[in-house]
Amino acid sequence: MKHFEANFDGLVGPTHNYAGLSFGNVASFSNASAVSDPKSAAKQGLKKAKALADMGMVQGMLAPQERPDLHTLRRIGFSGTDAEILNKAAKEAPALLRACCSASSMWTANAATVSPSADTRDGKLHFTPANLVDKLHRSIEPTTTGNILAATFNDPRYFSHHQHLPEQANFGDEGAANHTRLCGNYGDKGVELFVYGQEATNPAAPKPKKYPARQTIEASQAIARLHGLSEDNTVYISQNPDVIDQGVFHNDVIAVGNQNVLFYHQQAFLNTQNKLDEIQRKFGRSDVHFIEVPTSKVSIQDAVKTYLFNTQIITLPSGEMTIIAPTNCQENPAVFAYLNELVTLGTPITQVNYFDVKQSMQNGGGPACLRLRVAMNDMELAAVNQNTLMNEALFTRLNAWVDTHYRDRLSVDDLADPQLLIESRTALDELTQIMKLGSVYQFQK
Template sequence: MTAIEANFDGLVGPTHNYGGLSEGNLASARSEGLASSPREAVLEGIAKMKALADLGLVQGVMPPHERPFLPLLKTLGFSGSDAAIIEQVGREAPHLLRRASSASAMWAANAAMVSPSADSGDGRVHFSPANLMTTGHRAIEAPQTRRALARIFADSERFCVHDPLPYQSDFADEGAANHVRLCENHGAAGVELLVWGRDAATSYDGRFPARQTRQSCEAIARRHRLDPARTVLVQQARTAIEAGAFHNDVVCVGTGTCLFYHEQAFEDRDGALAAIRQAAEGLFEPAFVEVPASEVSLDDAITSYLFNSQLLQIPGEDRLVLLAPEETRENAATRAYCDRLVAGNGPIGAVRFASVRQSMRNGGGPACLRLRVVLTDAERHALSGNVLMTPALFEALNAWGNKHYRDTLLPADLADPNLLVESREALDALTALLGLGADFYPFQRG
């Protein structure tokens, strides 16, 4: 069956700021307290989406979440008018205001794990929204993420949108940032690689939290009805987590038959590769592209986000294209490696660069911004809303971002009640633009 791999990128929200909320994310920690530019951020993301659509790829849009999120603050005992709540929390608990105002849902790679219909036992595309329970600012995302997925992928005969896994430490789940699918072609059965950082049955005493559990990966494989023989669970290297690779997609990316990864990505590298080969037997021959630590250190890989790139099959091109952040080009080690990579005869034939600097300063590269969804022609035509990138949608989104987003924003500015009004006006306009309905956000439902 013919199918394509679509990218659904998260739109950056109007409250994009550098609050330094993500433990283990070194870029986020370095940027804490700096001035952000929400307008630049959203326009960078829209430009990246348009560039991929222009290359002939199917590119979708995931809406931002309502921020600041008043329901969280009200649950914590703050009361009064919305403006009064914002002002009170800004005075008394600014850390809670940063948590309620985070635009982290922009990183759609953490929105959900997705399994295509070719892999699932019931022939539907399965979505499991990530509970993101390891970090407080992201743990509030799952209900709205589920609503977005259920609204866009509304045809229950073709799509199955699950509830998130239980909010228990045993089932901590960070979504597709810890998931890779390999296949000969997208419409055929493939191998699903689920990467975990800790086993909930044992203790973990690392410098940074290991966010994904083995148990969550096992649960997702069961609920997506994956073939156990074609499903591989692999442990991320503790060394990588301790170096700041808080998700597997900071050290590994793959598409088609190609897995592009750092030498120190997996705790048991040889065992992981052997398990993938065994799962792929009779389907395809995996193409492993390993980056030696002697050429690119873990520190350089994490600083440059070489692996937090999109690995793309562009129509008309025989070899894959790696879409990396500009920071990869600016790092001497990764730039030199990329030059050697494309000069060879391997599966990756070109490296292109995208400017997503606002996202990068908070620890998210091109791969963080997108959720990959494999769709057949029938599934693609069953999508709801105006969410696929076209020239007209690009122009409309550009105008929308320029109109509604601030040029600069400091964490202290989150205490301005006017920001709440501006954000809601922006989201109201966006729901009409994307055809998501007038009841999409909590504030719209009263």
């Protein structure tokens, strides 16, 4: 049986815009109110996904969510026709309208936490959608996220789907952006790392002072229980609160792992050495590589600006590891110099590939934000909805779909345009047919 890691990237939605909704995300705030290009954003994401498929990787796509979200606007008191609701919200509560128009589900690293069958008690692949309670525009995603995941991984013989965690602050959960897995081969039992920003039930524990800590240890522990993980293959690591206050809102902005490699910044964690020792002990092999990037070579500011750690580390069919990095890393002298040095250090990482995902980057998400990692075997892959897997035909069809339905210019003021809602619904209705997703959307007529 073959084992591998698949990447399921989020399709950028038709309402991709720069509303600056994410406090603590420096790029999101810095580009607030800029004019976006949804068509280019979607095509940049598709190009990256297709390139990975062409490298021999298993690559899937996850559908975007319906936006504007009229269901939420109705729940909070707006009434009338769709056009009347959009008009009223734009005049009376523009911040709420912007939240209900966000295309943030494109960042599927936040979609869910995934534990492969090699790690779980029942031998199934487990998914728990993130509740994303820290941000309004993301907290409206989990139910539809669960529907999309269930339509993609739709065979109960192999896949177990959990409801998102309770929507209370104690269980703030941001999904795979704060989770990574180390292993030998992908089919081996691995060590799952849960990185958290605060202990909600322990007021004395360290936490950031300026920006919110979005992931709690309580949420991480709950997911480990739901997924049937054992104590000997889980490690809980506290993020350094000082780096959260410098814009490191998720762990995947400061660390990333793949197989036997953990790539992280010197300032990423608290009690770093103790946690590395615990990982080494539970990993049970001597060939784990801890690659620490010193502050003297890459500052926190440069790491956040370029998303050096929000890169993908993938293992190619040849067995070599490569980094999938945004072109922003090429454009920063310190980061580019470090990556050029990294491939000479004798670690499993031997090359770097750069991709232009600037439309996503300007809104606060790099290559790793755009993908959900799913370690699986060939039997599990055969049980996946095959219409979601990237190939030449799907790439061509999705690009044509984007050309038909997406705008190439979208400002925050355009979000109240009733025609945008019609365009979005028309696009998603066709997408459900392309990807055979069934009734994942509940369009409000």
